[in-house]
């Protein structure tokens with residue numbers, strides 16, 4: 001692969017919507033130079049910031065790339081570039097591949113030379129407001145996402161199901177609760 005200067009994009013200023021748009025154009029040009037648009041499973045259409053804060057980014061098969069607004073104002077430039085390339089890779093290989101080997105091989109190729117520190121990911125997490133996400137598991141092992149919380153509660157940490165004493169969520173009897181990071185790394 002030819003040399004690709006990611007570093008030219010990394011700015012000293014906090015991330016703005018304009019910068020994300022500029023970075024996206026750069027990433028698209030980079031990927032188009034390797035895979036012409038005609039080879040993409042889905043074409044790129046729009047970029048949005050409103051929507052789920054659950055992931056760093058997400059993408060739909062209509063070509064809409066969503067970036068978590070928690071990136072804005074941080075210095076997580078490399079993490080954002082990685083997220084953009086991740087979402088673009090989904091468009092190239094097709095969403096049906098999810099995160100399988102086909103996806104991973106393409107992503108590795110397209111993100112060559114890009115790295116980011118855990119510190120950048122932490123900046124985005126901290127900018128989200130919520131630290132944790134509460135997850136309930138019902139008696140059949142299905143999980144229910146109960147959304148973001150600032151701190152963990154003993155009432156949920158110590159919860160134990162008993163036939164005489166249990167909690168219900170959305171009409172389902174709950175076997176256990178647990179907390180995960182508010183923004184999942186499985187984006």
Ligand SMILES: [Zn+2]
Nearest residue numbers: 086090099187
């Ligand atoms: Zn993904």
